[in-house]
Structures are given as C-alpha cells and as structure tokens.
Amino acid sequence: MVIIIVIIFSIFFVELVSNSLYAFLKAGLTIIVGSTWNPVKEIYGGLPFIYGTLYTSILALIIAVPLSLGVAIASSELLPSSITNVLNPVIEMMAAIPSIIYGMWALFVLGPILRIYIEPFLSSTLGFLPLFRGPITGLGYLNAAIVLSIMILPIISSLMREAIGMVPKEIEELTLALGGTRWEAIKMKIHVAKLGILGGMVLGFSRAVGETMAILLVIGNKPSITLSLFSSGATIATVIANEYPEAIINPLHASALTSLALILFVISVTINVIFIRYIRSKIGVEI
Amino acid sequence: MNIKVKIRNLNVWYGKKHVLKFFSLDIFENAVTAIIGPSGCGKTTLLRVINRLHETVPGARVDGKVYIDGINIYSDEVNPVEVRRRVGMIFQYPIVFPHLSIYKNVAIGLILNGYKDKEFVRKRVINSLKEVGLWNEVKDRLDDRATELSGGQKQRLAIARAIALRPEILLMDEPTSSLDPSSTARIESLIIRLKENYTIVLVTHLIQQAARVADYIAFLYDGRLIEYGPADEILKRPKKNLTERYLVREL
Amino acid sequence: MSIKTRMIKERVYFFLSYVSVGITLFILGSIIFYTFINGFRSWNLDFFLLPESSPLDPRQGIAHAIQGSVIVSFTAAALATPISILAAIYLSEYASDKIRGYISNILEIMASIPSIVVGIITYLLFVEPLRTFSAFAGSMALTIMMIPYMTRVCEDTFLSIGKEYREAGLALGLHKWKVSTYIVLRMGMRGIITGFALAFGRIFGETAPLLFTALGSRTFFTGFLNPVSSITLLIYEYSKSPFETWINIAWGAAALLMIIILFINILIRFVVGKRI
Numbered sequence: 083m084v085i086i087i088v089i090i091f092s093i094f095f096v097e098l099v100s101n102s103l104y105a106f107l108k109a110g111l112t113i114i115v116g117s118t119w120n121p122v123k124e125i126y127g128g129l130p131f132i133y134g135t136l137y138t139s140i141l142a143l144i145i146a147v148p149l150s151l152g153v154a155i156a157s158s159e160l161l162p163s164s165i166t167n168v169l170n171p172v173i174e175m176m177a178a179i180p181s182i183i184y185g186m187w188a189l190f191v192l193g194p195i196l197r198i199y200i201e202p203f204l205s206s207t208l209g210f211l212p213l214f215r216g217p218i219t220g221l222g223y224l225n226a227a228i229v230l231s232i233m234i235l236p237i238i239s240s241l242m243r244e245a246i247g248m249v250p251k252e253i254e255e256l257t258l259a260l261g262g263t264r265w266e267a268i269k270m271k272i273h274v275a276k277l278g279i280l281g282g283m284v285l286g287f288s289r290a291v292g293e294t295m296a297i298l299l300v301i302g303n304k305p306s307i308t309l310s311l312f313s314s315g316a317t318i319a320t321v322i323a324n325e326y327p328e329a330i331i332n333p334l335h336a337s338a339l340t341s342l343a344l345i346l347f348v349i350s351v352t353i354n355v356i357f358i359r360y361i362r363s364k365i366g367v368e369i
Numbered sequence: 370m371n372i373k374v375k376i377r378n379l380n381v382w383y384g385k386k387h388v389l390k391f392f393s394l395d396i397f398e399n400a401v402t403a404i405i406g407p408s409g410c411g412k413t414t415l416l417r418v419i420n421r422l423h424e425t426v427p428g429a430r431v432d433g434k435v436y437i438d439g440i441n442i443y444s445d446e447v448n449p450v451e452v453r454r455r456v457g458m459i460f461q462y463p464i465v466f467p468h469l470s471i472y473k474n475v476a477i478g479l480i481l482n483g484y485k486d487k488e489f490v491r492k493r494v495i496n497s498l499k500e501v502g503l504w505n506e507v508k509d510r511l512d513d514r515a516t517e518l519s520g521g522q523k524q525r526l527a528i529a530r531a532i533a534l535r536p537e538i539l540l541m542d543e544p545t546s547s548l549d550p551s552s553t554a555r556i557e558s559l560i561i562r563l564k565e566n567y568t569i570v571l572v573t574h575l576i577q578q579a580a581r582v583a584d585y586i587a588f589l590y591d592g593r594l595i596e597y598g599p600a601d602e603i604l605k606r607p608k609k610n611l612t613e614r615y616l617v618r619e620l
Numbered sequence: 621m622s623i624k625t626r627m628i629k630e631r632v633y634f635f636l637s638y639v640s641v642g643i644t645l646f647i648l649g650s651i652i653f654y655t656f657i658n659g660f661r662s663w664n665l666d667f668f669l670l671p672e673s674s675p676l677d678p679r680q681g682i683a684h685a686i687q688g689s690v691i692v693s694f695t696a697a698a699l700a701t702p703i704s705i706l707a708a709i710y711l712s713e714y715a716s717d718k719i720r721g722y723i724s725n726i727l728e729i730m731a732s733i734p735s736i737v738v739g740i741i742t743y744l745l746f747v748e749p750l751r752t753f754s755a756f757a758g759s760m761a762l763t764i765m766m767i768p769y770m771t772r773v774c775e776d777t778f779l780s781i782g783k784e785y786r787e788a789g790l791a792l793g794l795h796k797w798k799v800s801t802y803i804v805l806r807m808g809m810r811g812i813i814t815g816f817a818l819a820f821g822r823i824f825g826e827t828a829p830l831l832f833t834a835l836g837s838r839t840f841f842t843g844f845l846n847p848v849s850s851i852t853l854l855i856y857e858y859s860k861s862p863f864e865t866w867i868n869i870a871w872g873a874a875a876l877l878m879i880i881i882l883f884i885n886i887l888i889r890f891v892v893g894k895r896i
Contacts, residue, residue, distance in 0.1 A: 152640025160637060169641070175885050176648055178818075180825030182855050183874050187651045189859060190658075190867075232647055239644075252464045259422055260478040261454030261534065265630035274468050292734025294828040295852075299859055319736045319828075326740070326832055343740045347733060354732035355725070450623055483622065 114345065119305045121325065126338035128318070130305030132345065134223075135317040138297065139290035141227035146235045147283055151272075153235070154242035159268050170243075177236040184296040188229040193220040193300060196228075201312055216312040219302075224311035226297040233296055234286035241285060245278025246271055281357075288353040292346065294319040318346045373398040373538060373568040374419060379433035381414055381423065381592075388414045390592040392433070396585075401560060401569045403583035403600070405576065407615065410589045412572040416540045419570065420456040421449040437538070454482055457531030457567075459541040463523030463548075465515035472511040474526055478534045497529040501559055521552025528559065538568045545578065557582050576616060580604055588612045652878070659875020662868045672838040672849075675863035682873050684840045688849040691841055692755055692834060693824045696762035701816060704767050705805070708774030713786075713800050731768035735828040738764050743832045755841065755848040758834025762823040770819045777811025778804050814888055821884040825877060827852035851877050 116127020153173065157166045197220025204214045249271045257267040272279065302314020303324050316324075322339050329335040374396035381389035389411045396402050404412045417423035421442060424431055434441045442452045465474050473480075475494045484490055498504040503525045507518075518526060524544060531539060541560070545553040560569060560582050573579055579586055579600065586603040588596045588611070596603060596612045607613045666681045673680035711720050733741075742761035747753055781804055789799035805812075827850075830836070835847035836857060842848075851873050858870035 149640045149643060152637040153644055156637040156641045160634060161641075171889060172648070173644065175882065176644075178821060178825075178881055178885050179651070180827070180852060180877055180881060182825070182827045182852050182859075183651065183655060183878060186855060186859050186870065186874055187654060191650060191654050235644060252460065252462070253466065255422065255425075256460065256464050256466075257481070258425060259420060259453055259458040259460075260481055260530070261450055262481045263450050263626050263630045264425075265633050266481055266626070270466070274466070276468065288732065292736070294734070294736045295856065298856070319734060322736050322740065323828060323831055326743075327835075330832075340740060340744075343737045347737045350732050350734050350737075351729050355728055448623060448627070450627070483626070 117307060119321075121329070121332070121335050124334060126334070128338070128342050128345070130307050131316055131318040131321050131342060133307045134301070134305070134315040135291055135319070135346070135349075137315070138223060138226045138230055138301070138317055139287055141223065141311075142230035142234060142290045143283065143287055145227060145231035146238055146286060149231070150235050150239035150242055150282070150286075151279075153239040154246060155268060155272075157239075158243045158246050159271075170240075173236050174240060176232075177240075181233065181293060181295040184229055184233055185299045188225055188296065189221075189299040192225055192228060196220040196225055205312070212309045213311050216308075216310040218312055219314075221300045222302050222310075222312050222314045226301040226315070226317075227311070229296050229300065230290045230293060233293060234289050237289060238282045238286035241282030242275075242279050245275040245282065248278065249274045284353060284357045288350055291353070292319060292350050294323050298323050318342045322346075370400065371398040372396065373437065374570075375434075375436040376419075377434045377436070379415075379418065379431070379435065381411070381418055381432070382430040383414070383423075383426070384428040388592050389418070392592070392594055394587060394594055394597060396568065396570060398568050399564055399566070400584040401564050401571055401582055402585045402587060403579040404570065404572045404587050404589060405574070405579055405615070406589035406595075408574065411592045412589055413542050415589070416458070416542050416570060416572055419538070420458055420540055421452045422458065424449070454478075454534060455536050456538045456540060457534060457536035459524070459527050459531055459539065459544045461543045461546055463520050463527055465518070465523050465526060467514070467516050469515060470512045471507050471515045471518070471526065474515040475530050475533050478530055482534065493533050493535075494529075497533040500532060500563070501525040501529045502555065503529060519552075521548050521555065524548060524552070524556060525559070528556070528563075532563070532567070536567070538570065539563065541569065541571045543572055543574060546574070553578075576604075588615060590615070655871065655874050655878050658868070658871035659878075660872075662872030663875070667869065667872055671840055672854075675861065675866050678865065680865075680869070682851065682854055682869060682876075684837065685849040685851045685854040685873065686876075687841055688755070688834070688837070688853075689824060689851045692758045692762060692830070692848060692850055693820065695755075695759040696766055696823055697816070697820050699759065699763045700766035700770055700819070704770035705774055705812065707767075707771045708778055709800050709804065711771070711775045712778035713796070713804065727768045727771055730764070731772070735765065735826060736831075739829040739831055739833060742829060747833055750845065752845055753833065753835035753847040754845045755834055756844040758830045758848060758850070759844075761829035761833045762826060765826065765829060766819050766823050769822065770815050773815030773819070774808065774812055777808040777815070780811075781807050817884050817888045821881050824884075825852060825881055827856055831856075 114132065115129055116125070117129040118125050118127045119130055157169055157173075161169065197218060201214075201218045201220065201224070205218060208214045253271055253274055254267045257270045258264070262270070297317065298320050301316060301320055303316050303320055304314040305316045305321070306313055308315075322343055326336070326339050329339055372395045374394075376392060376394040376396075379389055379392040380387070381392075392411075392415070404415060406412055414423060418431060419435060419437075423429050431443065433443070435443055437452075437456070440447065442449075466477060469477060472494060475497055476490050479490050479493060484493075495504065498507065503522060506522065507513075515523070515526060528539075528544075545556050548556070557578065560571065563569060564584070571579075571582065583600040585598065586600045587594060588603065588607075588609075590611050596607060596609045603612065604616065607616060666679050668681055668686070669683050670679060670681035671684035672682075707723075711723060715723065738761055742757055742764065746757040746760050750757070785803055785807060786799050789803045790796070794802070830850055830853055834850060834853065836853040837847045837849045839849075855870045855873045855877070858866035858873075861867065
C-alpha cells in the first residue's frame with residue numbers, strides 16, 4: 083500500500099524535477115513577447131508561436147462549435163434512435179483515429195482541395211479582407227484550422243449531447259405547453275444546459291491547443307503573426323516538434339523550446355483543471 | 370351554460386396501451402370541471418389531449434374529435450403550437466426555468482410567442498402575479514432566480530406564467546399534490562377566483578379537493594367515462610356503482 | 621413574430637442540424653475512404669515483411685515499424701497496467717477522501733499534458749542522462765501517457781462496485797487486502813479490460829511522444845537502448861518526404877494503423893457493450 087503512494091508521489095516529484103529543468107536559462111521575457119524567432123542569430127522571441135497556437139485553436143473552435151451543436155441537437159433530439167445508435171458510436175470512434183492520420187489527410191486530400199477550389203474562390207470574392215490575402219498554397223492556417231476543428235468535433239459534440247440530455251424532460255414539455263415550437267423547446271434546453279455546453283467548448287479548445295501531429299504537416303512551419311488564413315504559421319507544439327531534435331546541440335535553443343513547452347503546459351493545465359473544475363462544480367457532474 | 374370544449378369519440382393510445390376508450394365529454398365555460406378516478410385510468414392523458422401535448426411523445430396516437438369553440442383542434446389545418454398557446458397547463462410538480470429570473474419566468478410565454486412590446490409584457494406580468502397573489506411577495510426581487518422560491522410560490526408562479534398568455538382554458542394536473550396544506554388551500558381559493566375568467570379542467574386524486582372546488586365532476590375508470598354531472602350530484606347521489614365504490618375509497 | 625415565421629425558423633434550424641451531421645459524416649468518410657483506397661494499394665507481402673530501404677527501392681516495407689510499435693506499446697502497457705491497477709485499488713479502497721482528491725488532481729494534471737510536452741519531459745528524464753535515444757525512452761513516454769487514463773478508468777470501475785460486496789468479504793473474515801484483490805479486482809475485470817484496450821489503442825496511435833525519445837529507425841529492433849521505429853513515426857517521416865514510393869507506403873501504414881485502432885474499438889463495444 084505504501085509502495086503505491088511512493089510510486090505516485092515519485093511520479094509527481096518527477097514532474098517537479100523536469101519542471102525545474104524548464105526554468106533553466108530563460109532568455110528573459112522575450113520568450114513570451116519577442117516576435118522574432120531566429121535560432122541562427124540566437125534570437126528567441128516566442129510570440130509568433132503563442133499567436134499561432136491561439137489563432138489556430140480559436141479558428142478551430144469557430145468552425146467546430148456550430149457543427150458540434152448541430153450534431154448534438156440532431157443526435158439527441160431529431161434523429162430516431164435506430165440512426166443514433168449507429169451515429170453516436172461512429173462519432174466517438176472518430177476521436178480514436180490517430181492524429182497523424184488526420185495529418186496525412188490534411189496534407190494530401192484537404193490541401194489540394196483548398197488550393198484548387200476553395201482558396202481561389204475565397205480570394206477572388208473576399209480577397210479585400212486581410213483574412214484572405216496572400217499566395218495560395220492550400221497549406222497554412224486555414225488548413226490547420228479545419229483539420230483541428232474536425233479533431234475536436236467529436237469531443238465537443240459528445241459533451242454537448244450529454245449536457246442537453248441531462249436537462250429534465252419537464253423543461254421541454256413546459257415550453258411546448260406554453261405554445262413554443264419544437265425548436266424553441268430545444269433552444270430552451272440548450273439555455274438550461276449552457277454551462278455543460280460551455281464546458282464542452284473549453285475542453286475542445288484545450289485539445290486543440292496541444293495538438294501536434296494533425297497540423298504539423300500542413301501548417302507550413304514558418305513563424306508569422308498575421309491574420310491571413312492562406313499564410314503559413316507555426317504553433318508552440320509544431321515548432322517544438324520541428325526544431326527540438328536539431329536544437330539539442332545548442333543549449334540556449336533547446337532551453338528556449340523547453341520554455342515554450344512549459345508555457346504550453348501551463349496553458350493546457352490551467353484550462354483543463356481550473357475551468358473544467360469550476361464548471362463541474364456548478365453542475366455537480368462528471369465531465 | 371356555454372360548452373367550451375366538446376370531446377367526441379376520443380380514442381387514445383400510448384404504444385399498444387389503449388388509454389382512453391370511446392370518450393365523449395362536454396366541458397362548460399367558466400366553470401371548474403374536476404376529473405377524478407383511480408391512478409392509471411387516463412386522467413392525465415385526457416388533459417394532455419386537450420392541449421395536444423400527448424402526441425409529442427413517441428408512440429402516442431390520438432383518434433377522434435376535440436372541439437374548442439366549435440373548431441376541431443385535431444383537424445389538419447390547425448397548428449398544435451397555436452392550440453397550446455390558447456390552452457394553458459399547470460403540471461403536477463412546480464416547474465420553473467432554472468436559468469431565468471422570476472420576472473422572466475412569467476414573461477417567457479409572451480416572449481416565446483413573439484410579444485415584443487416591453488411595456489405590454491411588463492403590464493401582463495405584473496397583472497398575472499397580482500392575480501395569483503404572488504405580487505407582494507416577489508415585487509422586490511423580480512430579478513432573482515426563480516429557483517429560490519418555495520414550492521407553493523413556484524406553483525403559483527407557474528399559474529401566473531400560464532395566465533400571462535390569457536389562455537381561454539386552464540388545464541391543471543394535480544397541481545397541489547406536492548404542496549403543504551396551506552399552499553394547497555391558497556391555490557384552491559385561487560382556482561375558485563380564476564374560474565370567473567377561465568375554463569378550468571382539474572385532475573385530482575383528492576375527492577375532498579373536488580368537493581371544495583369543482584362545479585362539475587367527471588369520473589373515469591379504465592379509460593372510460595363512467596359518470597359526469599354537477600359536483601353535488603356526483604358526490605352525494607352517484608348513479609353508478611363504480612362511482613360510489615371509488616368515492617368510498619374502495620377502488 | 622407570427623407562428624408562420626417561427627415554423628420557418630424551426631425548419632431552417634433543423635435543416636442546419638441535419639447538414640452538420642452530413643458534413644461530419646462526409647469528412648469522416650473522406651478520411652477513411654482515402655486512407656483505405658490509397659493504403660490498400662500498397663499492401664503486399666513485401667510491405668509486411670521487409671524493413672525500410674532506399675526510397676528508390678521498390679521492394680521494402682514497414683515490418684520494422686510494426687515491430688517497433690508493438691514492442692514500445694506493449695512495454696508501456698506492461699509497465700503502466702500494474703501501476704494503474706494498484707494505484708486505483710489504493711484510491712478506491714484505502715485512500716481517505718482528502719488524499720483521493722489530492723491525487724485525483726495530480727492525475728488530471730498529468731492527463732492534460734499535451735503529448736509533445738510529454739515527449740520533452742521524457743527526453744529530459746530518459747534520453748539526456750542515458751545519452752541515447754532509445755526504445756526504452758519511447759516506452760516510458762507512452763507509459764506516462766497511459767497511467768493517468770487507466771488509473772482513472774480503473775478507479776471509476778472499482779468505485780462503482782457496490783460496497784455490499786466488500787462487506788460480504790470482510791464479514792467472511794477476509795483481510796482487506798484479500799477483499800481488494802479477490803473481490804474488487806475480479807468484479808472489476810470488465811472495466812479494467814475495457815480501460816486497458818482503449819488506453820492501449822490510444823498510445824498505439826501516438827506519434828509526438830516518440831519524436832525525440834524513440835526517434836525512429838530504418839532497421840529492426842536492436843535493443844532497448846537503441847532508437848526504434850514505429851508505425852506512426854514512419855507515417856510522419858514518409859509523408860514529409862518527396863518520394864512517391866515512401867508516400868505510398870505511408871498510406872499503407874496509415875491503413876494498417878486505422879484498421880488496428882478501429883478493430884480494438886469495435887471489439888470493445890461488442891464484447892463489453894459499454895459506452896466509455
């Protein structure tokens with residue numbers, strides 16, 4: 083019995099040890115606020131990666147949330163159980179597909195579609211917006227955002243469906259009895275389930291923030307702070323994956339990357355543990 | 370007295386179960402009609418047929434005609450949403466929308482049905498709260514969460530919410546069964562006040578309540594209408610054996 | 621707003637919901653379709669039996685990667701499973717509420733660490749000191765990823781076993797330890813197996829934690845202290861490359877990986893019939 087405690091505590095201790103290694107030689111605050119990242123010149127400004135991480139994740143949320151809500155509503159309210167008995171497991175299995183496979187699909191299937199059909203169309207119709215400027219390659223922020231949104235959709239939608247399912251049936255009946263349409267009754271359920279739905283979104287966001295392989299092949303890996311969806315970019319996760327193997331010979335470079343990893347760790351853990359706990363305490367349920 | 374609701378040859382199923390059988394009834398305007406009978410006899414289903422709520426449950430089937438003011442609400446041209454706007458319902462357990470304030474809870478029916486004029490809505494809400502006798506208790510905390518009210522207050526809130534839409538008919542499904550005696554008494558006197566302006570159909574398993582409140586009583590057994598008439602007659606001189614046995618608590 | 625408008629709104633929103641389902645299924649279908657169509661084309665005997673070779677060599681395969689994935693994943697499973705089960709028994713049977721909460725927090729933190737960061741932690745702990753990339757480090761990375769998940773699943777399973785069973789055991793004069801192993805463990809077998817299968821499926825498909833631990837290799841397994849390949853690493857490397865032979869093999873590997881993962885998931889659903 084005591085052995086297990088020791089094992090668990092030593093794992094915890096191990097995290098602490100590795101954390102202290104992170105704080106090694108931080109090149110000051112420029113890791114966070116500096117906007118130029120040039121290992122050759124020994125300039126390590128991590129802002130482009132923080133931007134990239136947040137930008138792709140927020141974009142992914144913007145795409146995924148309406149879709150997830152639609153799927154959640156359809157599967158919990160509209161479709162007959164004969165269909166949902168197949169649909170729900172299928173969507174949950176989507177979450178089990180390894181992220182590198184999403185990455186391959188994004189590179190070889192989504193990329194060409196974006197490059198040949200979608201991005202030229204966006205450029206010619208909405209090119210005046212800063213979102214749609216720049217050379218068209220089919221790779222970059224847009225591709226990454228789309229793939230990311232597909233990856234987080236199953237989790238968000240499952241949590242939303244659970245949240246809606248937990249709303250007492252009387253709420254729906256009451257709304258109908260007041261002369262509401264079926265859709266208005268569903269809207270009411272969504273309002274009651276607000277917190278759970280928000281929790282699903284937050285969890286999806288935290289997944290997106292930490293994702294590496296799905297976007298590594300398509301994001302272009304060029305640090306850039308820009309709104310242009312066609313542009314290449316980089317996230318904390320992708321720059322680490324790209325540069326770390328070469329960086330280990332240069333202790334400053336390696337440490338800079340490790341500091342970025344620490345930032346990512348803090349962001350993920352904060353979102354996961356604090357927000358989700360807060361929401362859970364308000365609903366009193368397991369997410 | 371005018372007949373508000375005419376039910377003719379109603380057959381209702383829930384899945385394979387034949388819940389209401391060849392049911393016909395006339396409900397009088399501006400009166401309280403109590404529906405009594407042993408549990409499972411179809412009382413609640415009868416109520417839910419009148420506001421077309423029964424059909425929203427999968428496996429439900431309704432056959433027959435229900436006329437409100439001469440119009441068959443089950444005809445193809447009638448939208449059930451419209452029916453439910455004009456027929457109010459109070460449920461067995463006091464339900465409030467947990468995420469809405471007291472004010473919003475009463476106003477929600479109006480908001481859903483597209484009443485945009487804020488002044489108009491406000492007036493209706495205040496009037497409804499006054500009618501159910503809740504105004505003085507909540508006027509200083511209209512923006513508080515409705516979940517903070519007591520059971521009796523919530524049920525009166527539910528009634529206010531229903532009458533805010535000025536329905537013509539009020540359906541009440543055992544509205545006091547989860548309340549304490551004093552709240553029950555308050556709601557019973559409210560019902561008597563309300564019948565002046567509304568047609569009330571009240572399902573109850575408390576014969577005493579029917580005695581206190583009802584003008585007419587309908588006794589149901591196993592999905593059929595056994596006896597129907599003025600409250601006094603049913604209670605004191607029931608014509609059918611089954612009715613008598615139920616009244617003396619044999620059933 | 622008239623009723624007509626509201627009914628139209630309803631129809632529009634319902635339509636949009638159905639469209640969402642359609643889009644989701646279409647994209648899922650696209651992923652599966654392309655993976656299998658492109659992948660199966662590469663499947664032949666060489667693919668399964670031969671290791672990597674030069675990109676111009678038509679005769680090569682992913683045998684080394686399959687071997688690597690199996691070794692690294694099973695090692696991680698062998699390490700993580702007993703730890704997780706024991707930890708779960710401790711948490712559900714012995715720990716006070718306070719300790720359980722405290723350790724739950726730790727496990728949650730561990731579970732929320734992004735896989736790339738786990739890779740870095742593992743690098744710092746197991747690669748740098750040993751001065752070599754290794755299968756061992758790769759296994760450790762996957763173990764770290766597997767433990768929080770499995771512990772939580774096992775803990776939930778054990779906690780869901782009604783306390784009457786434990787009381788029956790104690791009443792028979794069994795020591796608490798025997799109650800835990802004989803009764804709780806055996807009754808919770810189903811949950812444990814389900815949790816194991818799902819956790820294993822997860823780590824089998826991981827790439828990021830292996831990037832700078834196992835590193836990848838062109839050859840078969842040469843010992844735990846040497847780098848080793850994995851199906852996932854191979855897919856990544858080959859997809860990045862400009863060589864058509866390798867890209868085709870990558871699709872083949874992806875198809876294999878997909879089948880393995882889907883197989884595990886479907887198996888679990890049918891055999892155990894639970895929703896996790």
